[in-house]
Amino acid sequence: MSEIDLEDVPGVGPATADRLREAGYCTVESIATASPVDLAEAAEIGEATAKKMIKGAREIADIGGFKTGTDVLLRRKEVRKLRTFVPEFDDLLGGGVETQAITELYGEFGSGKSQIVHQLAVNCQLPEECGGLGGSCIFIDTENTFRPERIAQMVEGLDVDCEVGTTEEFLSHIHVARAHTSDHQMLLIDTARDLANEQKESGMPIRLFIIDSLTGHFRAEYAGRGTLATRQQKLNRHMHELFKLVDEHNAVALVTNQVMSNPGVFFGDPTKPIGGNIVGHSATFRLYLRKSKAGKRIARLVDSPNLPEGEATFMVEKAGIKPC
Incomplete structure (x- = not known):
């Protein structure tokens, strides 16, 4: 996931990506696991926009779905x-x-x-x-x-x-x-x-x-x-x-x-x-x-x-x- 840029997340432009990195959100996973309130404050955006960003990041990072016990064992x-x-x-x-x-x-x-x-x-x-x-x-x-x-x-x-x-x-x-x-x-x-x-x-x-x-x-x-x-x-x-x-x-x-x-x-x-x-x-x-x-x-x-x-x-x- 480290190869994927923040700009690939829907709703994240270059300026927003810079603000996110400055606030410590350097990976897609960190956005996917953030709360909308914290992300909105860090990126200086609205909470609704933050929720869309989190949803997009979760789809890219494959976070939020269920995995089998076999997948967990591999992890x-x-x-x-x-x-x-x-x-x-x-x-x-x-x-x-x-x-x-x-x-x-x-x-x-x-x-x-x-x-x-x-x-x-x-x-x-x-x-x-x-x-x-x-x-x-x-x-x-x-x-x-x-x-x-x-x-x-x-x-x-x-x-x-x-x-x-x-x-x-x-x-x-x-x-x-x-x-x-x-x-x-x-x-x-x-x-x-x-x-x-x-x-x-x-x-x-x-x-x-x-x-x-x-x-x-x-x-x-x-x-x-x-x-x-x-x-x-x-x-x-x-x-x-x-x-x-x-x-x-x-x-x-x-x-x-x-x-x-x-x-x-x-x-x-x-x-x-x-x-x-x-x-x-x-x-x-x-x-x-x-x-x-x-x-x-x-x-x-x-x-x-x-x-x-x-x-x-x-x-x-x-x-x-x-x-x-």
């Missing part, structure tokens, strides 16, 4: 797995972290969330035959957690049967943006889409989108029950935009999430992820991380559409994420 064959190189962890996820899906990591501070996203920012740049995705990474940092020094340690600690580039090369393929507010965080998804489209034909297309953490700004800015509906609505839209992005680019989405303690729970673990059902339903895979004895961490697969629940242990070492 699933495009899915790739990004390995952590911790065998037990990768087995828990059916071979690695999946593309065309959102994987959520939640847990208390120090449970290993940021360590895992740093490790996968390195691993994604390795060739596919070595367990990577042969691409670069976009890192949206909301809590000032990104550390290039940690990337350097993990590059030096790689133990793979393929040629590994220099630390400078790995760092040059990690595109970092610091989000200062929830609105800024949502805006950065649009910027990430532009960057991903620019990198699409390069030797290192974007294959991993990281948000660390997803809910930090939303939690701080929308305090109290009176703002809950607004917060959840914005989070829902944010997650859906992220999913459309990784689905379009066959990439991995990795988000970390904060937790809270439920004082009403007297038996069992009172830890709950922030974001409620909105985040829970939007994430394809949910992993709960917690500390264990002797410096070990435990990852538990809480939710998955096709994998059973289970646990895996790993260590956080200077060289990166390692098996116990």
